Amino acid sequence: MTTISAEPTILSKLFINGDFVDARSGETFATSNPATEEKIADVASAGAEDVDLAARAARAQLEPGSEWQKMKPRDRAKVMWKLADMLSSRAAEIGRIETLDNGKPIFESQFVDTPAAAECLYYFAGWSGKVTGETIPIQEGAFTYTLREPVGVVGAITPWNFPLMLAVWKIAPALACGNTVVIKPASNTSLSLLKFAEYARECGLPAGVLNVIPGRGSVVGNAMVDHPGIDAIAFTGSTAVGRGLMERAAKTLKKVTLELGGKSPNVVFADADLEAAARGALNAIFYGKGEVCAAGSRLLVEDSVHDELMAKVIDRAGKMVAGDPLHPKTRLGAIVSREQMDNVMKYIEVGKAEGAKVVAGGERADIGTGKGYFVKPTIFDDVDTSMRIAREEIFGPVLATIRFKDADDAVAKANATVYGLAAAVWTRDISKAHRVVRAIKAGTVWVNSYNLYDPALPFGGFKESGFGRDQGRDALEKYTQTKSVWVSL
Numbered sequence: 001m002t003t004i005s006a007e008p009t010i011l012s013k014l015f016i017n018g019d020f021v022d023a024r025s026g027e028t029f030a031t032s033n034p035a036t037e038e039k040i041a042d043v044a045s046a047g048a049e050d051v052d053l054a055a056r057a058a059r060a061q062l063e064p065g066s067e068w069q070k071m072k073p074r075d076r077a078k079v080m081w082k083l084a085d086m087l088s089s090r091a092a093e094i095g096r097i098e099t100l101d102n103g104k105p106i107f108e109s110q111f112v113d114t115p116a117a118a119e120c121l122y123y124f125a126g127w128s129g130k131v132t133g134e135t136i137p138i139q140e141g142a143f144t145y146t147l148r149e150p151v152g153v154v155g156a157i158t159p160w161n162f163p164l165m166l167a168v169w170k171i172a173p174a175l176a177c178g179n180t181v182v183i184k185p186a187s188n189t190s191l192s193l194l195k196f197a198e199y200a201r202e203c204g205l206p207a208g209v210l211n212v213i214p215g216r217g218s219v220v221g222n223a224m225v226d227h228p229g230i231d232a233i234a235f236t237g238s239t240a241v242g243r244g245l246m247e248r249a250a251k252t253l254k255k256v257t258l259e260l261g262g263k264s265p266n267v268v269f270a271d272a273d274l275e276a277a278a279r280g281a282l283n284a285i286f287y288g289k290g291e292v293c294a295a296g297s298r299l300l301v302e303d304s305v306h307d308e309l310m311a312k313v314i315d316r317a318g319k320m321v322a323g324d325p326l327h328p329k330t331r332l333g334a335i336v337s338r339e340q341m342d343n344v345m346k347y348i349e350v351g352k353a354e355g356a357k358v359v360a361g362g363e364r365a366d367i368g369t370g371k372g373y374f375v376k377p378t379i380f381d382d383v384d385t386s387m388r389i390a391r392e393e394i395f396g397p398v399l400a401t402i403r404f405k406d407a408d409d410a411v412a413k414a415n416a417t418v419y420g421l422a423a424a425v426w427t428r429d430i431s432k433a434h435r436v437v438r439a440i441k442a443g444t445v446w447v448n449s450y451n452l453y454d455p456a457l458p459f460g461g462f463k464e465s466g467f468g469r470d471q472g473r474d475a476l477e478k479y480t481q482t483k484s485v486w487v488s489l
């Protein structure tokens with residue numbers, strides 16, 4: 001445990017069976033603050049042995065007579081509700097940890113992500129005990145029905161862009177359905193989830209129900225996929241890693257669900273409220289430093305309003321200045337790591353080399369400290385759908401602007417991607433909005449808005465953005481399996 005004066009206590013050990021413990025190997029890895037480049041802590045690095053211990057602890061709570069099994073669903077819901085209350089009341093503490101580790105503005109971590117995680121827990125607490133089977137009349141002489149049973153031990157693997165929130169998107173429905181969880185956060189950002197585990201213990205979640213095991217992706221991920229005591233893998237991360245996980249899981253035929261990358265189109269028609277669309281375009285790509293799976297990273301603009309819209313977007317982007325993530329007014333924080341910043345800068349060079357025009361940003365930003373991984377909000381114009389910056393996920397504050405001539409052209413260009421996570425349509429024509437919504441192949445489509453989420457609304461991808469849904473009633477599918485019962489009378 002590392003304590004920084006006047007800072008929240010940073011927990012950096014593995015959380016297994018209700019205790020914070022070192023990795024069996026004793027190995028650690030450093031995690032640092034991307035805004036200052038200073039080390040925050042050495043985090044215990046789990047290996048296969050630790051995965052085994054965590055999986056066994058989680059399994060024990062599924063055995064008949066265990067504390068978790070004996071709890072009524074309503075009592076499970078009470079623990080989840082208490083945890084949501086605790087997250088809400090300690091948002092400043094856990095939000096600060098998230099900001100230190102991830103570089104996102106405190107405005108986001110404390111006032112958006114943490115409340116969203118709490119709301120997710122409240123929502124799924126409400127489902128506990130309400131996920132039921134049905135009686136299905138088939139024939140005389142038979143009583144036939146289904147049971148919705150938990151899948152068992154859920155192995156979750158989560159990314160670094162919304163470390164706490166996306167982990168809770170998996171933990172909350174899994175617990176509501178009576179499962180237990182072994183979760184591996186991203187190495188760049190393990191700290192908020194370890195703090196969450198401490199809260200969960202304080203709220204009375206029985207030891208072993210939730211286990212948090214930071215460690216190297218391939219090491220922990222492979223051990224989780226191969227472990228016979230883990231029943232399902234719920235993954236959020238890149239398409240490349242998701243594909244590898246699925247291939248590996250073929251050996252054990254483990255149930256896998258994947259929430260993957262995106263290259264989401266944000267389509268602005270000439271009849272849209274252009275002021276709102278410009279605001280929306282910025283929110284779509286620069287919220288969360290563009291490290292958002294659903295980021296509107298392709299701005300599709302109807303020819304006739306191209307210049308007018310771009311003037312507004314460029315003007316707003318110029319006013320968006322990177323700042324100290326801990327300052328309450330900062331809206332653009334630090335890129336999560338040097339590696340990711342280098343990746344973003346590489347794509348900016350690729351865009352220039354491909355002939356796209358930089359109309360805003362295009363370089364690193366300095367917040368006056370000479371430190372930190374900051375990148376200016378960057379906008380490319382004159383982008384063609386064949387360019388790499390129009391096809392590949394950059395996962396940073398980089399927008400590719402593409403023109404279109406009519407609705408058919410817009411739909412064709414919106415769908416010119418292997419991804420299908422999200423999209424938006426800006427128009428005052430309600431019929432056109434609905435027609436385009438239907439034609440776009442994506443798991444979420446916003447109309448005259450962007451980046452709106454609610455725990456009741458399913459979220460997930462089409463195409464190479466994955467399958468399975470987080471959030472909403474659909475998420476319960478991931479964490480339950482149906483048993484059919486035939487009783488001959």
Ligand code: NAP
Nearest residue numbers: 159160185186187216217218221237238241259260261293
């Ligand atoms: P990533 O590199 O795929 O990593 C995601 C998680 O997988 C991390 O915990 C990582 O651990 C782990 N991992 C890495 N290699 C692994 C392997 N061989 N086997 C098993 N696990 C492995 O993704 P990221 O860079 O953290 O996150 C960005 C990506 O996530 C983007 O593509 C983004 O679009 C996607 N994303 C999707 C959604 C959605 O809901 N669809 C939401 C958010 C983000 P380490 O950190 O230790 O490498």
